[in-house]
Amino acid sequence: MKAxxxxxxxxxxxxxxxxxxxQRHQRQRNEIAVARxxxxxxxxLTTHPELAKLxxxxxxxxxxxVELLNANQQINGLGLRHRLGIVRDQQLPFLATYLMGREHCRRYWQRxxxxRGEEALGDQPEEHFNEVMNDAYVSHQEPKPADA
Known part of the structure; x- marks a missing residue:
C-alpha cells in the first residue's frame, strides 16, 4: 500500500x-437538557403543592x-448520572439500594x-437501570408470613 x-x-x-x-456528546447534552x-x-410541583394537586x-x-415526586427526582438524578457514565454499573446496585432504603422511594416504585418499565421498553440502558432499581425495591420488601 502506498504511503x-x-x-x-x-x-x-x-x-x-x-x-x-x-454524536455521543450531543446525545449526552440532549439528555442533560431534557433531564433539567x-x-x-x-x-x-414539589414547591407548589396546589399545582401538584392538579x-x-x-x-x-x-x-x-409531593413525597413521591421527590422520590422521582432522586431516582431520575441517579438514572441520569448512570446514563452519562458518572455512576458505573458496579456502583448502581449500591446506590439503588440506598434510595430504596427510603420509604417514600419504595412507595414511588411500588406505584x-x-x-417506568413500560416507558423504558427498547432503551437498553434504561431497561437495565429499571431492573437494578426493581431488584433493590424487591430486596427491601418485608417478608410475608407463611400461611398457617
Whole structure:
C-alpha cells in the first residue's frame, strides 16, 4: 500500500472517531437538557403543592404525591448520572439500594415502577437501570408470613 493511501485511511479513521464522539456528546447534552426540564418541573410541583394537586392521581393525597415526586427526582438524578457514565454499573446496585432504603422511594416504585418499565421498553440502558432499581425495591420488601 502506498504511503498516501495509508495516510488517507488514517485521516478517515480519525474523522470517523471524531464524528462518533461528537454524536455521543450531543446525545449526552440532549439528555442533560431534557433531564433539567423534567427536574425543574418536579421541583416546581414539589414547591407548589396546589399545582401538584392538579397532577396527583385521584387515589393519592396531594401531600403524599409531593413525597413521591421527590422520590422521582432522586431516582431520575441517579438514572441520569448512570446514563452519562458518572455512576458505573458496579456502583448502581449500591446506590439503588440506598434510595430504596427510603420509604417514600419504595412507595414511588411500588406505584410507578411498572410505568417506568413500560416507558423504558427498547432503551437498553434504561431497561437495565429499571431492573437494578426493581431488584433493590424487591430486596427491601418485608417478608410475608407463611400461611398457617
Amino acid at each position: 498516501s493511501h495509508a495516510a488517507i485511511l488514517g485521516l478517515v479513521a480519525v474523522g470517523a472517531v471524531q464524528i462518533a464522539q461528537k 426540564i423534567h427536574q425543574d418541573w418536579l421541583t416546581h 397532577w396527583a392521581p385521584e387515589d393519592i393525597a396531594p401531600e403524599q404525591y 410507578f415502577g411498572a410505568f
